[in-house]
Amino acid sequence: MSSSPALAEVARLAGVSVATASRVLSGRGPASAASRDAVRRAAADLGYVPHPVASRLARGVGTRLLFAVRDRRADVLSDPFVTRATAAMAAATEPAGLGVSLRHLPLNAAAELDRIAADRSIAAVVMAGHDSLDGIPARLRGRFAAIGADGLDVDSTGGIGALLRHLHAGGRRRIALVGGPSWLAAARAPLAAYTALMSAAGLPSRVVAGDFTAARGRAAARTVLRRWPDTDAIATVSDATAVGVLQTLTEAGIRVPHDIAVTGFDDIPVAAWTHPALSTATHPVELIAAAAAAAALGTAPRIRRFPSLPVLRASA
Amino acid sequence: MSSSPALAEVARLAGVSVATASRVLSGRGPASAASRDAVRRAAADLGYVPHPVASRLARGVGTRLLFAVRDRRADVLSDPFVTRATAAMAAATEPAGLGVSLRHLPLNAAAELDRIAADRSIAAVVMAGHDSLDGIPARLRGRFAAIGADGLDVDSTGGIGALLRHLHAGGRRRIALVGGPSWLAAARAPLAAYTALMSAAGLPSRVVAGDFTAARGRAAARTVLRRWPDTDAIATVSDATAVGVLQTLTEAGIRVPHDIAVTGFDDIPVAAWTHPALSTATHPVELIAAAAAAAALGTAPRIRRFPSLPVLRASA
DNA sequence: CTGTTAGCGCTTTCAA
DNA sequence: TTGAAAGCGCTAACAG
Numbered sequence: 162m163s164s165s166p167a168l169a170e171v172a173r174l175a176g177v178s179v180a181t182a183s184r185v186l187s188g189r190g191p192a193s194a195a196s197r198d199a200v201r202r203a204a205a206d207l208g209y210v211p212h213p214v215a216s217r218l219a220r221g222v223g224t225r226l227l228f229a230v231r232d233r234r235a236d237v238l239s240d241p242f243v244t245r246a247t248a249a250m251a252a253a254t255e256p257a258g259l260g261v262s263l264r265h266l267p268l269n270a271a272a273e274l275d276r277i278a279a280d281r282s283i284a285a286v287v288m289a290g291h292d293s294l295d296g297i298p299a300r301l302r303g304r305f306a307a308i309g310a311d312g313l314d315v316d317s318t319g320g321i322g323a324l325l326r327h328l329h330a331g332g333r334r335r336i337a338l339v340g341g342p343s344w345l346a347a348a349r350a351p352l353a354a355y356t357a358l359m360s361a362a363g364l365p366s367r368v369v370a371g372d373f374t375a376a377r378g379r380a381a382a383r384t385v386l387r388r389w390p391d392t393d394a395i396a397t398v399s400d401a402t403a404v405g406v407l408q409t410l411t412e413a414g415i416r417v418p419h420d421i422a423v424t425g426f427d428d429i430p431v432a433a434w435t436h437p438a439l440s441t442a443t444h445p446v447e448l449i450a451a452a453a454a455a456a457a458l459g460t461a462p463r464i465r466r467f468p469s470l471p472v473l474r475a476s477a
Numbered sequence: 478m479s480s481s482p483a484l485a486e487v488a489r490l491a492g493v494s495v496a497t498a499s500r501v502l503s504g505r506g507p508a509s510a511a512s513r514d515a516v517r518r519a520a521a522d523l524g525y526v527p528h529p530v531a532s533r534l535a536r537g538v539g540t541r542l543l544f545a546v547r548d549r550r551a552d553v554l555s556d557p558f559v560t561r562a563t564a565a566m567a568a569a570t571e572p573a574g575l576g577v578s579l580r581h582l583p584l585n586a587a588a589e590l591d592r593i594a595a596d597r598s599i600a601a602v603v604m605a606g607h608d609s610l611d612g613i614p615a616r617l618r619g620r621f622a623a624i625g626a627d628g629l630d631v632d633s634t635g636g637i638g639a640l641l642r643h644l645h646a647g648g649r650r651r652i653a654l655v656g657g658p659s660w661l662a663a664a665r666a667p668l669a670a671y672t673a674l675m676s677a678a679g680l681p682s683r684v685v686a687g688d689f690t691a692a693r694g695r696a697a698a699r700t701v702l703r704r705w706p707d708t709d710a711i712a713t714v715s716d717a718t719a720v721g722v723l724q725t726l727t728e729a730g731i732r733v734p735h736d737i738a739v740t741g742f743d744d745i746p747v748a749a750w751t752h753p754a755l756s757t758a759t760h761p762v763e764l765i766a767a768a769a770a771a772a773a774l775g776t777a778p779r780i781r782r783f784p785s786l787p788v789l790r791a792s793a
Numbered sequence: 794c795t796g797t798t799a800g801c802g803c804t805t806t807c808a809a
Numbered sequence: 810t811t812g813a814a815a816g817c818g819c820t821a822a823c824a825g
Contacts, residue, residue, distance in 0.1 A: 165595045167802055178812045183804060190805085191810055213598040214540050215802035218530050218817050224540040224598070225576030228567070238568050239561065239763065241746065247567050248560040251544070251579035258598045260541030260576015263567035279481045281818090282529040282540070282574045375750075404750050430557065434691075434720050436752030447555065483818055494796045499820060506821085507794055531818035534801050597802090 166207045175203035186211065213258030223284030226254055226454055227277060231266045231290035233342070233372070238265050240373070241401070241429045242446060243289070246308070249450035250287065254458075259284060261454075266290075268344060274298055285457035287450075292346030306456035309347035312464035313453055317347075317398070317426075318354040320442035320469025324396055324424045325358050327440070328477060333394035333422055337367035339381040339406065341398050351398045351426075367392065371402045378405020386413065393421055394477065400425035400432045403439055407476065411436075422477035426469075437475035444469055482523045491519035502527065529574030539600030542570055542770055543593060547582045547606035549658070549688070554581050556689070557717075557745045558762060559605070562624070565766035566603065570774075575600060577770075582606075584660060590614055601773035603766075608662030622772035625663035628780035629769055633663075633714070633742075634670040636758035636785025640712055640740045641674050643756070644793060649710035649738055653683035655697040655722065657714050667714045667742075683708065687718045694721020702729065709737055710793065716741035716748045719755055723792065727752075738793035742785075753791035760785055 172182035177196050184190035185200040186209075192200075203209075217224050228247055230237055237243060243263075251261040262283075266273055277283060278298035285304040292310050306313055328336055338355045341348025352368065359366045367389050369381045378397065382405065385392050395410075397403040403425030410417055417423055417437055425432055425441035432439040445467055455461035488498035493512050500506035501516040502525075508516075519525075533540050544563055546553055553559060559579075567577040578599075582589055593599060594614035601620040608626050622629055644652055654671045657664025668684065675682045683705050685697045694713065698721065701708055711726075713719040719741030726733055733739055733753055741748055741757035748755040761783055771777035 165597065169802080179803080180805080180812060180814095181810085184811090187804080193810060196811080208595070210592065210595045210597070212802055214530060214534050215817090216804075218534050218819095219802075219804040221817060224530050225574070227571075238564060241557075241560075244557075244560040244564040245555065247564040248554060248579055251563050251567065251577050252554050252581075255543075255578040255580050258541070258596070260578050261567050262571040262576050263564055264571050265568075276526065279524070279526040280574070281481065281526070408750075431747040431750055434724075434747055435750055485818080495819080496797080496821085497795060500795090503820080509794055512795080528818055531801090532820070534803095535818075535820040537801060537820095 165210045167212070168209070171200060171203045171207055171209050174207060175199040187216070211258075217258075217284070221281070223282050224258070225260045225262050225283055226250060226457065227262045227264060227283050227286045229264050229266050229277065229286055229288045229291075231268065231270065231288065233268055233344075235265045237290075238263060241431075242427065245446045246289070246450035246453075249447040250454045253451040253454050259458075271296055274301075277301070285459070287453045287457045290345060303459065304457060306453045306463065308449060308453050309345075312466070313449070313456060314347065315444050315449065315467045316469045317351045320426065320444075320471065321351040321354045321396065321398070322358060323469075323471040324426075324440070324442060324477070325355065327471060327473065328394045328396065328422055328424065329362060331422065331477070334364055335367070335389065335392050336364065336394040336396060337369065337385045337389060337392045339369050339371040339378060339385075339395060339397040339402050341370075342372045343370050348398065355396070371397065371399065373399040373401060375401045375405035375408070378402035379409045380405075382406040382409035394423070395421060396424045398426045400427045400429045400439060400441055403441070403476075404431065404435055407435055407439070418475065418477050424477045428472055433474065435476070440471070440473045440475070440477035442469045443472045481526045483528070484525070487516060487519045487523055487525050490523060491515040503532070527574075533574075533600070537597070539598050540574070541576045541578050541599055542566060542773065543578045543580060543599050543602045545580050545582050545593065545602055545604045545607075547584065547586065547604065549584055549660075551581045553606075554579060557747075558743065561762045562605070562766035562769075565763040566770045569767040569770050575774075587612055590617075593617070601775070603769045603773045606661060619775065620773060622769045622779065624765060624769050625661075628782070629765070629772060630663065631760050631765065631783045632785045633667045636742065636760075636787065637667040637670045637712065637714070638674060639785075639787040640756070640758060640793070641671065643787060643789065644710045644712065644738055644740065645678060647738065647793070650680055651683070651705065651708050652680065652710040652712060653685065653701045653705060653708045655685050655687040655694060655701075655711060655713040655718050657686075658688045659686050664714065671712070687713065687715065689715040689717060691717045691721035691724070694718035695725045696721075698722040698725035710739070711737060712740045714742045716743045716745045716755060716757055719757070719792075720747065720751055723751055723755070734791065734793050740793045744788055749790065751792070756787070756789045756791070756793035758785045759788045
């Protein structure tokens with residue numbers, strides 16, 4: 162009484178076998194219009210709610226989507242991008258009866274990837290911070306997607322390019338870049354865009370490595386000021402990094418954007434609230450996450466590239 | 478070959494029945510030291526990885542934890558508190574083979590709660606924004622927890638109290654409060670703390686309703702300035718709201734904290750980056766979320782109260 | 794303490 | 810197009 166009716170009850174009421182009921186309700190396999198109707202009606206009358214767990218066990222496909230974030234630090238799991246993406250996937254996969262699991266992976270995690278591939282409760286894996294897709298276990302083939310690689314990414318070249326051109330148009334000529342971590346292949350694209358644009362404009366390249374954190378941004382800003390004191394703009398590939406840069410500059414009595422312009426990347430909520438408000442590039446993180454989940458689960462085309470559009474506020 | 482061995486293989490290699498192997502590996506039920514060893518060894522030799530889905534189907538317990546957020550607006554799912562809590566639960570439940578699903582519930586959602594209770598893939602439900610726990614379907618009994626009610630909450634009375642006392646000690650005497658939404662029972666505690674403290678100090682109460690968003694904070698600040706122009710402090714129950722207040726005050730040329738002090742609540746990352754940096758109360762959101770998940774899943778005591786400690790920065 | 798026997802609820806050959 | 814039957818991998822009485 163208290164638990165909802167099983168497929169068998171629906172089949173009985175509809176006067177068909179469970180096999181037929183299953184075909185109708187799951188939509189795979191043939192079914193006559195007559196039995197289709199009967200089953201649908203019976204299911205509705207009984208208030209039938211399917212049991213995704215039983216279904217997925219029978220099909221051998223796992224009940225959760227794993228979001229595996231590769232990073233040097235374990236606390237990357239509280240990074241705003243990660244939490245937003247996790248929540249977006251948890252909302253996107255909810256209707257399918259799936260859940261999302263979140264896990265940190267160190268830079269070298271071949272063994273853990275093997276364990277993941279062996280875990281039959283995992284339907285698919287979405288990865289972030291991964292680059293060489295060669296190390297992926299064969300058993301994961303066809304059921305993973307990698308954000309920032311694998312054709313599923315933001316047009317960072319375009320976004321950084323637009324920001325740099327904006328700085329140039331504003332008269333900035335000594336533009337430094339705080340890039341991404343060197344171990345991350347996805348960090349190469351913005352860097353390449355920067356060096357290409359700088360050399361095309363006949364300007365010097367001034368690059369410091371970052372890691373998407375505010376702390377690293379503060380350190381990077383100090384490095385820039387020390388090595389190239391005449392810098393008049395600092396571009397970054399992360400809003401958190403840009404916030405760190407802003408803090409260091411402000412503490413040093415440097416006016417932003419008057420003395421040095423600063424740009425971020427991602428447009429996280431905080432970007433609108435810094436002082437001065439951050440000029441950055443906006444990315445549809447929720448859409449990207451949902452697309453990654455769909456791609457990993459095989460319910461959507463794998464290749465998608467998302468726009469990176471500049472949003473100009475006060476800092477540049 | 479490619480898929481990992483099942484329990485039957487382990488049992489065979491260990492020379493016991495699957496039942497015994499199950500008892501040993503799942504830890505429920507008796508087992509002699511001898512068979513314990515044999516099974517453990519066999520499992521290790523074979524590289525056995527348990528199949529949580531099969532296990533949970535057999536036990537009839539569902540494979541995902543649903544985080545149901547009640548709010549007037551559907552985009553509450555991208556609220557920083559929600560995304561942080563979701564990610565924390567997704568990380569906390571990962572080792573158990575569970576996933577997290579995220580879902581928005583409108584204020585009046587009795588029917589949806591019934592559907593949720595009927596969904597056998599849902600192991601347990603963690604709710605936020607719910608207050609009257611009376612409307613909870615009986616089938617959910619014993620497998621849900623409510624953040625902000627149900628004894629699982631932050632000591633908001635203590636946190637708000639500490640901030641108000643700090644304002645008072647700093648000489649503020651005309652303190653306004655931007656509270657929580659009136660439909661939320663959990664918003665009553667901070668409000669009660671405020672009115673109690675104000676009347677005890679012989680000060681007037683100045684309350685405006687908020688809703689945890691920055692937009693509402695901006696509007697609330699305008700209301701305060703209009704109704705009580707001599708206000709010298711604005712306390713809030715949300716950092717986002719406080720940011721909105723800060724924006725309005727700054728735009729109006731009012732100096733913070735010189736003319737009006739401002740306090741937030743929650744200590745989200747942005748609190749440290751506003752201008753001036755926000756004095757607020759810090760809450761262990763990740764711990765709270767993990768505790769809620771554990772409570773809902775029945776793996777921990779239900780009643781827990783978390784500290785709300787003031788963190789004083791520049792805004793008050 | 795252990796093995797046997799039924800399932801959990803759904804899917805999927807295979808014959809008809 | 811349909812039904813019977815055999816699982817998916819594990820758990821839980823129930824005897825012994």
